[in-house]
Amino acid sequence: MTAARALRLLTAVLVFLALIVGAAPGVPPAQAVSLRGHDISWPQCPTAVGGFGLPLPPASSQFVVIGLTKGLPFTENPCLASQLKWATDNRKPAQAYTMAAFPTAAQLATYRTQGPWSSATRAGQLSNVGYAEARFAIASLVKTGFAPRVVWIDVEPRPAQPWPTATAVQQRENRYLIEGLMRGLRDARYSYGLYSFTSGWASITGSWRLPGVPVWATAGMLDYPNEALDRCRQPSFSGGRVYISQWYDNTRDYDLTCDPYAFTPLPIPASTLSGATADFNGDWNNDILARYTARAELWMYRGTGQGGRLTGVLIGTGWNGFALETPGDFNGDGPLDVLARETSTGILWLYRGNGTGGFLPRLRLGAGWNVMNSIVGPGDFNGDQRVDVLARETATGHLWLYRGNGTGGFLPRLRVGTGWNTFNALAGPGDFNGDGAVDVLARETATGTLWLYGGNGTGGWLPRTRVGGGWNVMTAVVGPGDFNGDRRTDILARDSSGMLWLYPGNGAGAHLPRVQVGPGWNGFSPLF
Numbered sequence: 001m002t003a004a005r006a007l008r009l010l011t012a013v014l015v016f017l018a019l020i021v022g023a024a025p026g027v028p029p030a031q032a033v034s035l036r037g038h039d040i041s042w043p044q045c046p047t048a049v050g051g052f053g054l055p056l057p058p059a060s061s062q063f064v065v066i067g068l069t070k071g072l073p074f075t076e077n078p079c080l081a082s083q084l085k086w087a088t089d090n091r092k093p094a095q096a097y098t099m100a101a102f103p104t105a106a107q108l109a110t111y112r113t114q115g116p117w118s119s120a121t122r123a124g125q126l127s128n129v130g131y132a133e134a135r136f137a138i139a140s141l142v143k144t145g146f147a148p149r150v151v152w153i154d155v156e157p158r159p160a161q162p163w164p165t166a167t168a169v170q171q172r173e174n175r176y177l178i179e180g181l182m183r184g185l186r187d188a189r190y191s192y193g194l195y196s197f198t199s200g201w202a203s204i205t206g207s208w209r210l211p212g213v214p215v216w217a218t219a220g221m222l223d224y225p226n227e228a229l230d231r232c233r234q235p236s237f238s239g240g241r242v243y244i245s246q247w248y249d250n251t252r253d254y255d256l257t258c259d260p261y262a263f264t265p266l267p268i269p270a271s272t273l274s275g276a277t278a279d280f281n282g283d284w285n286n287d288i289l290a291r292y293t294a295r296a297e298l299w300m301y302r303g304t305g306q307g308g309r310l311t312g313v314l315i316g317t318g319w320n321g322f323a324l325e326t327p328g329d330f331n332g333d334g335p336l337d338v339l340a341r342e343t344s345t346g347i348l349w350l351y352r353g354n355g356t357g358g359f360l361p362r363l364r365l366g367a368g369w370n371v372m373n374s375i376v377g378p379g380d381f382n383g384d385q386r387v388d389v390l391a392r393e394t395a396t397g398h399l400w401l402y403r404g405n406g407t408g409g410f411l412p413r414l415r416v417g418t419g420w421n422t423f424n425a426l427a428g429p430g431d432f433n434g435d436g437a438v439d440v441l442a443r444e445t446a447t448g449t450l451w452l453y454g455g456n457g458t459g460g461w462l463p464r465t466r467v468g469g470g471w472n473v474m475t476a477v478v479g480p481g482d483f484n485g486d487r488r489t490d491i492l493a494r495d496s497s498g499m500l501w502l503y504p505g506n507g508a509g510a511h512l513p514r515v516q517v518g519p520g521w522n523g524f525s526p527l528f
Helices: 003-021 080-089 105-111 122-144 168-187 198-205 227-233
Strands: 036-040 064-067 094-099 150-154 191-196 215-218 242-248 253-257 288-292 297-302 311-316 322-328 337-342 348-351 363-366 372-379 388-393 399-402 414-417 423-430 439-444 450-453 465-468 474-481 490-495 500-503 515-518 524-527
Touching: 064 080, 080 094, 080 122, 094 122, 105 122, 122 168, 150 168, 168 191, 168 198, 191 198, 215 227, 227 242, 227 253, 288 322, 322 372, 322 388, 337 372, 372 423, 372 439, 388 423, 423 490, 439 474, 474 524
Parallel strands: 036 064, 064 094, 094 150, 150 191, 191 215, 215 242, 423 474
Antiparallel strands: 036 253, 242 253, 288 297, 288 524, 297 311, 322 337, 337 348, 348 363, 372 388, 388 399, 399 414, 423 439, 439 450, 450 465, 474 490, 490 500, 500 515
16 A cells, blocks of 8 residues: 555545544534445455455444445345345444446347337337336345335446447437436335436536436545535535435445435435426326316326327316416426416416426516517527527517526527528427437428427527428427337327327437327317
């Protein structure tokens, strides 16, 4: 061991002791409610079963987080049962963590169909593998009788099974895998969060912003005395709230709860379905919201994830007099929201979703929006991973980008187009051409041609492409995101008879043959 390494280890031990007693020279003490604990897994197993024989936590430890795997997905910690018994016998509250990793070719072949998404696309296959990783971890919990309130997802470089990180496409694929794991835990009713660190998360996911998902943040080997507490106070790698901070030395992993979190249960996070602006009830399937005009009722039609007939649920009354749109998670709390422009006043309201198909109290975003005759929620249009709004000005036909600030407000608007009054329908389908940037669909009034305006990912446009003709026979055009579960964004359109049609996207800016969703939609305006 070098002198520098020895000094680093001594510093780590001194800081841990300082945190235990709540004070260190020149360091503000931790809040009284913060707890100190450890995480353990297969390295604490005896060498005879493949572990390193590292010690279990000391008696002073106030909680543990127990690893479910032997370092990689589809493996099991050989000492899980005995470590759980140790925690139970010593009355240590316990949570769990499981590893995420990109699949090997064999794992992809084995598990690509074992999840809720269509296996017809690579994105669906990867998501299904992530789902299978979660199911394997859950099987370990069931087998040992371990019922943790939270299962943390460990996302970090894995030399034995590396993540592909060279391109933005690979980072998007990594996200699909992680999303599958999150959904697998959610479907089994486990709360979950993310464990990682800034550079690792950036490399693997492209700095994916998930403000509604809890975080367990590692400081690694401590570089300065207060680093563990700083992880509680600093913005996290994903934008989510930090609940636990971790650091380690060659002997143990140390953990600190971030005040006021006291190792209590956490809620299940809202869906993080990539590019979705329409998963309103948080079940990882995109939905349709529709106002029943005659009774001013707002209905949610829950998506099946397979593109089939929908079941409606009444979620509100008194909704006439509003122009409505679903922008996505506009205020950064996780659940998806609804924008409502009040016709009589021009006030724009944010109806914050609660993640289960209802609303929190509304917030006023601004006045003067009656000068706009179309408001579209495309998702993240300028590439900063915050939800934006596009609005067309009636008098001029100018298209304006209102950049979301990620907390329910706007940055200064930017003009992103002119001449948009030639269109009688605008919709934000998400990433319709498969390049990673969100797009806009626009139907030309004079010809009925549907055009795809591909976003360039930084707040501008690629050259438009023609999707098809004859779309003026449709009385509504809606961009629901991925409606049939193949992880490609789709189009929904209603014809004059009230039939709703699904036009499945092909992932490259065009659509496959249409499929009936169901009749009887003429009583609704708008669909969004």
